[in-house]
Amino acid sequence: MTDPNEPVFTNACEAMQWEISQALDERRPLPENASLHIASCPECAHFARLWRDGGGPAAALGREPVFDPALCQRVLDRTLRGGVSAPRIATLSTHLTRWAAVGAFAALSWWLLDPREGSPRVRRAPRPEAPRLASPSISLDRQLARIEQRGDREKEVLRNAMIDGTARFRDVLAWSSEALE
């Protein structure tokens, strides 16, 4: 049975190398067919030597990395003594600082724009009277009565267009009035 997650292989060697790779990752011995294949295939033998036996250039990958104690100490000092070692308190203080800033801003805004009559610190500029748009006086009934006299098909199309257009026109007027106010 084929695993749907298996990569697509272009040749038998790729399939064998996949077997070797899986065996390494799952810490299990090589399947017999892979062992037999390695014995007769130099390419797969090279692959197995590299990754199973840690030979050739792959050997360097497994060596211990450079470790500089002084550098580690510097990182430790900055991380633990830099005030980030107590995450809960740090998080709480960050939140408190944010809320304090928001509170101060709100209080300042209140003080500057005191809404009580006659006491604003910043005087609002007098606003010109906003022009009001008269509400549309469209006699829909009269227009519909005219349409009644035309042919059925034409009447239907015109009727729909009128209703739709009027509704849109009213929306635009209402929006404009609000915007001007």
Next chain:
Amino acid sequence: MTRAADSRIAQARADEASEDALLAQSWRQGDQRAAECLIRRHFPALHAFIASRATAAHEAEDLTQEVFAAVSRQIAMYRPEVPFAAWIHGIARNKIADAWRRHRPTEVLEARHEGIDERSPAQLHEAAESAATAWKEVFAKLPEPQATALWLRVQEELPLEAIAAALGVTLANAKVLLFRARQTLANHWKSRSPS
């Protein structure tokens, strides 16, 4: 390597992982000694991982510092189901990606391990340097997820489940990433070696 040795290594890794989880729990509760112990334990591998991808020693140091600072901030979010090593490598990957987005490094790696030479015995230093060079080549040659998967497998000896968790991929994808990494490197080294 025999199967017995393999299982001993796996057992040792499992013990380390559970110790890490306990230390992380203490760190969460504000225990600085636990934090220090975890940082000391994971610093060498994490710094080497970052150094493999950084272009200069100071960049690797800054990034390592940033990663541990992020770990410190996010320690409350750590879940012991994932090995600590896998978790911090996940954070390191994000930090490295952020650094690359901020400024693509232009400096040539010349003195990546400056200041280290006098501290290590010559032989150890040579081996470590060859490891650093080899990993540098791996990260240059392979797509990042493949190289990181291989690092976590070879250097951290993490199980597949932890590698998948660190990379945010499925178990099957982690297997494929490792296979492709090994395959590409084997072909690369084969073509480079004199026949």
